[in-house]
Amino acid sequence: MTTIHSTPSDTEIKARHRRLWASGDYPAVADLIAPLGRRLVDALDIRAGQKVLDVAAGAGNVAVPAARTGAHVVASDLTPELLETGETRHRDLGITWRTADAEDLPFDDDDFDVATSCVGVMFAPHHGRCADELVRVVRPGGRIGLINWTPTGFIGELFRVMKPYAPPPPPGAQPGPLWGDADHVRSLFGDRVTGHEFDITTVAVTAFDTGTAFREFFKKHYGPTIVTYGTISDDPARVAELDAAIDELADHYIAGGRMEWEYLQAILTVA
Template sequence: MSTPSTAAFDTGVKARHRALWVSGDYPAVADVIAALGERLVEATAIGSGDRVLDVAAGAGNVAVPAARTGAHVVASDLTPELLETGRTRHPDLGIIWRTADAEDLPFDDDSFDVVTSCVGVMFTPDHLRSARELVRVSRPGGRIGLINWTPAGFIGRLFAVMKPYAPPLPPGTQPGIRWGDPDYIATLFGDKADLESHAESLTVSAFADGAAFRDFFKAAYGPTVTAYRRIADDAEQVAALDAAMAGLADEAIVDGTMEWEYLITTATAR
């Protein structure tokens, strides 16, 4: 399987990326999936004294439970507005909130015992460059932990539903959902780390029906907000996306809950 070539993306692409995640209310979405952060802390055995970097941290879904173990945590993200939410919510945990590009992390080689990213780094434009950065800042023998949505899971299918309505990806960019394929993620890291990956599922009970899910994501989730903005002047397309999103969620809700599949990857840096 081929990997994307490393390329420098211009500031316009990065500005667009930041704007996507500022739109809506991503911290509200992160609250729905908060258990994923705790799961990644558990999977990487983060504990007191560990030097931890959470990449594409948002408002701190991994950084916060990691800090509560007594670890020394840096939360980095391209979007300072999300970091400010985390800083405001959790002022007493000693987390360092640092604006940083996952493709060009401002940290020395071998700086951290544990490097994590929870449904974050998967959305960077240059997958290969991001993977190399995760390894570079990990000390030899350090742990890397990732959670990414799978293509076949609910969020992967949501992206497939939104694709016809969403803006096209910039040239050279790969779909983020590819990080949920264990074969693909293995090609990204190559011989730089020893990887183990397997699929798990997050149980979500936040939505009574498909319409409730659609309305929440339509208002809060950046990629969905962006898709709707693109078609805002076409009532027929808006209605079609409304129906598709609600229908997808209605199919997924069973006895009041949904199962959102993700790939969890743990690695040891070489």
């Protein structure tokens, strides 16, 4: 197993990320997109007996349906509070819940048949490190399955709208929605993977009738939104500007109480 030595800057970045995703109630947000986990399990044809690692698993949107196939599943995440929610909800499935950094996974080389991440690893700051680790822990001929929000879809646009109000990203951190671009994914993995399968599609979210309803839910539950509003909380005019911008964006996507959130699904075979 390789070892990545973290700098003091890296340690602080990871601490910020843990606090961000522990704020609010991310499992409530993940419940909105629960079908994505089953879609990724089906696309990878995960089966009983396989050893599966779900990276940046949150409360288990992929880990849970993978375990229900009879696979042996490890769900890892930087934020232990999310894993605790998953374990409490799904004690009967035999999933191993493990606190771990996607950029420095505590697993042996070639240890898994399959590695997955559903709108998770995309938010780690150093994309190349994550790709390196995913390739390292999957055996040759094994598969990596990723679902990531696209830069041009609703969530990608939400991050664009929030960016002027958000705290500056840490030095060297790359934007998460880049993982939703197939060319970026190809560049990260290079010739270490083969058989690239890319599919851009959407997941339907039916929880919101208005942009205001969406915005209020995300202000309460979604870590990145919570942190962004916290940054401008002492400036009512800026808060009002961001409220209006998010309302307008969400209203644009809502039709008959339904939103379509675009994502890239990538299925890769380790060379």
